[in-house]
Amino acid sequence: MSTPAITAAPPSPTTSAGQREQLLTFFVRGQEFGTEILRVRELQSWVEPTPIPQAPNWLKGVINLRGEIVPIADLRERLGFEALAYGPLTVVVVIRVNASGRDRTLGLVVDAMSEVLTIEGVQPAPQLTGGDRPWARGIARTEKGLITLLDVDALFADLGSTQD
Amino acid sequence: MNSTPSDAQEALRQTFLEDARENLAVAEKYLLAMDAGALSADEIASLFRAIHSIKGSAGSFGFSAVTESAHGMESYLDQVRSGQRQPNHEAVAVLLRGVDLLKRLVEAPEVPLQQERAELEAALARLDEVAGPPWRFTFSPPQGLLAVGPDPIKLLAGLRELGDVQITCDTSRLPTLGTFEPLTPYLSWTASIPGSVAKERIEALIDWVDGGWALTREEPAIEGPSSSAPVPSPSASSPAPDFVAQTIRVPVDKLDQLMNMVGELVITQSMLGEVDPARPLAQARIAKISEGLSQLARNTRHLQESVMRLRSQPLSIVFGRLPRTVHALCDQLGTRVNLQVTGDGTELDKTVVEKLGDPLVHLVRNCVDHGIEAPADRLAAGKPEAGTLSISSFARGKDVYIEIQDDGRGLDEAAILAKAKDRGLVEPEAELSSSAIAQLIFLPGLSTAKEITDVSGRGVGMDVVRQNVRSLGGEITITSVPHKGTKFTLRLPLTLAIMEGQLVRIGRRLYVIPLLSIVESIQPDWSLLQPCGHNQGYRMRGELIPVVDLPARLERLTGDNRHCLMVVVETDRGRVGLLVNELLSQQQVVVKSLEANYGAVDGLAGATILGDGSVSLILEPNALHDAEQLAA
Numbered sequence: 001m002s003t004p005a006i007t008a009a010p011p012s013p014t015t016s017a018g019q020r021e022q023l024l025t026f027f028v029r030g031q032e033f034g035t036e037i038l039r040v041r042e043l044q045s046w047v048e049p050t051p052i053p054q055a056p057n058w059l060k061g062v063i064n065l066r067g068e069i070v071p072i073a074d075l076r077e078r079l080g081f082e083a084l085a086y087g088p089l090t091v092v093v094v095i096r097v098n099a100s101g102r103d104r105t106l107g108l109v110v111d112a113m114s115e116v117l118t119i120e121g122v123q124p125a126p127q128l129t130g131g132d133r134p135w136a137r138g139i140a141r142t143e144k145g146l147i148t149l150l151d152v153d154a155l156f157a158d159l160g161s162t163q164d
Numbered sequence: 165m166n167s168t169p170s171d172a173q174e175a176l177r178q179t180f181l182e183d184a185r186e187n188l189a190v191a192e193k194y195l196l197a198m199d200a201g202a203l204s205a206d207e208i209a210s211l212f213r214a215i216h217s218i219k220g221s222a223g224s225f226g227f228s229a230v231t232e233s234a235h236g237m238e239s240y241l242d243q244v245r246s247g248q249r250q251p252n253h254e255a256v257a258v259l260l261r262g263v264d265l266l267k268r269l270v271e272a273p274e275v276p277l278q279q280e281r282a283e284l285e286a287a288l289a290r291l292d293e294v295a296g297p298p299w300r301f302t303f304s305p306p307q308g309l310l311a312v313g314p315d316p317i318k319l320l321a322g323l324r325e326l327g328d329v330q331i332t333c334d335t336s337r338l339p340t341l342g343t344f345e346p347l348t349p350y351l352s353w354t355a356s357i358p359g360s361v362a363k364e365r366i367e368a369l370i371d372w373v374d375g376g377w378a379l380t381r382e383e384p385a386i387e388g389p390s391s392s393a394p395v396p397s398p399s400a401s402s403p404a405p406d407f408v409a410q411t412i413r414v415p416v417d418k419l420d421q422l423m424n425m426v427g428e429l430v431i432t433q434s435m436l437g438e439v440d441p442a443r444p445l446a447q448a449r450i451a452k453i454s455e456g457l458s459q460l461a462r463n464t465r466h467l468q469e470s471v472m473r474l475r476s477q478p479l480s481i482v483f484g485r486l487p488r489t490v491h492a493l494c495d496q497l498g499t500r501v502n503l504q505v506t507g508d509g510t511e512l513d514k515t516v517v518e519k520l521g522d523p524l525v526h527l528v529r530n531c532v533d534h535g536i537e538a539p540a541d542r543l544a545a546g547k548p549e550a551g552t553l554s555i556s557s558f559a560r561g562k563d564v565y566i567e568i569q570d571d572g573r574g575l576d577e578a579a580i581l582a583k584a585k586d587r588g589l590v591e592p593e594a595e596l597s598s599s600a601i602a603q604l605i606f607l608p609g610l611s612t613a614k615e616i617t618d619v620s621g622r623g624v625g626m627d628v629v630r631q632n633v634r635s636l637g638g639e640i641t642i643t644s645v646p647h648k649g650t651k652f653t654l655r656l657p658l659t660l661a662i663m664e665g666q667l668v669r670i671g672r673r674l675y676v677i678p679l680l681s682i683v684e685s686i687q688p689d690w691s692l693l694q695p696c697g698h699n700q701g702y703r704m705r706g707e708l709i710p711v712v713d714l715p716a717r718l719e720r721l722t723g724d725n726r727h728c729l730m731v732v733v734e735t736d737r738g739r740v741g742l743l744v745n746e747l748l749s750q751q752q753v754v755v756k757s758l759e760a761n762y763g764a765v766d767g768l769a770g771a772t773i774l775g776d777g778s779v780s781l782i783l784e785p786n787a788l789h790d791a792e793q794l795a796a
Contacts, residue, residue, distance in 0.1 A: 049779070050673065050771070050778065050779040050780065050781060051673075052758075052762070052765055052768075052781070053717070053718050053765065053767065053768070053781075054765065054766065054767075055765075061779075062758065062761075062762065062771060062779050063779060064773045064777055064778065064779050067756075067773065068756070068760070068761065069756045069757065069758055069760065069761060069762070069771045069773075069779060070761050071761055071762040100763075104760070104761040104762070105761045106761065159762065159763065160759070160761075160762040160763020160764070161763050
């Protein structure tokens, strides 16, 4: 994995300064997102899942992960972006999500993987126009640009309870 | 403390919890039996062991509140065990309260429940006053004690706090005032302490005194209490071997079976291993391989069965809770009920047994609260004063049945029908058979204010019970005869893990229909299809059965379904025709939970993994049927 050649953002008073965190980052619609590395169980290449009736459109179905039935969610569509055809670079990040008070395993479809990096201090996400984004845990600034930290627990809090 | 307990700690805690729950259930069972009549020595020993085990394991987990409360009960039971006392009704009530308290402590060790624990201790202490040979404590302070500092008066005051303690003072050695030496102890005391006070409570008060005292039972005929001191010790009464047996919850014969299977598997493996892949396959060796493979298939099947048996647990675990429920309800309602439990040795999958508790308690509450009449009403109706509630279970085929039957007043069918019509659950002009009316009580929204009492109200309706039972892959039905009683029948699968499935193709995907629910599969004659509400119905041997267009419903295929086959399934509400594109093989499927990582999906019982590793969804005909009716 790539070494964390990224300088940490200067700690601002509003951050948990000095708190080092390892992130796994990936791209969705050209934008870099990150999630805590400790959540990540494994990476998978895309396999066609079995669709679930009445599921929301971002839930692509379920796959067999060594005997366990794991739902697959398209991060693009979950974030409200337009769907993209899946290709050879499409990666499924299998993560642990706490939804409805229970740990679950969820596959997250992203456009492409980026890297593993260590950051120091996360700034709270600025409130952008167009309403709040409870799923953005914060922003990490790196040499390359900004990384949005996903709060996947918030993003998938309703996993399995929403039906379209 | 660590803010986040590690997984290992959590796992240990789970083990403790399971253990404690089981032991508490055992204790409760025996206490209730004790209330009804004397227990055998073995049973008393089991009761003691249950509490002792809880104390022991709570101690090793550092749950001191549990340890302390269990300790008080254990001390009492120890005296019961050694024959020093006969527990009366009041004693059983106190011990049951103790079990309840332990339950709360065990489930949430972080809530200290100080007051409740103190009350239990006081109640146990009061029991002690009633019976048990008293302790005789003699104390002549040794020379020099007063110079060291401890004050004998404080000790005596401490003794008084143990309960009704009689202290007499021997002043015969007091000298005349002229020769009185202030630091010489002249006085000695004799105290009579209620026999029920635990020995170590007394000892805790006095063991700082170096000699000069003695603690004995007043009646020397009783076996020396020191041998049964409840502190875990290597004494003869410490049930160490049984303790180990209790924490292993798999009977040894089941493990032996499993070992045998594995042994056979190893033999088969070596048989197949003899086949040298480097040499060309001669006919003889092909025969050998195929023999080995068929043996392997047999081994696998047996192994599967054995492992399934490991998961099975007797229903007594849940049935054991019911006498308590009935007991408490009768007290509260002033009714009298004889509870008859049969077949509690029937075994079911662990998951099913664990999740069956709440629905069963609810059904029993319902029978006692709504079914069985007050004693006066019963006498007036020519019935015995005490109602009978019988709970029985038996295995039949691949299902286990549980029947809960009361001899009460039965359902008020007119009221139920009126209510259902009032809520729009039934068409106003509908004529329903009495069995159809009875099933209405399982519909959501039928529970009304009139039915809500603090006994069975609680916001849980029969619809929730049915939902719980269905989530276990089972079904519940009710039959009722006015003035004769009500009977609930639960049908549950022996195991949730594996079932016989019919593979079907719907659109381009494979689904599984539980084979047990399938009545027949037919090539429908489309001229018999006719509208039925908003849906289609199919006229089959004079009966109009609803048709569920699965290709449309599951795969959103709305095209021509004339090439479809129809699988007729039996549901709890009658037959339904399911349209599928193709019938494939019948096979055993391993049922996997969709809820573990996702959630419950209406119409699905779970998922399974096919031979090629892909996931196939298992349909739940009952839920499909309901959804179809809701849409109607």
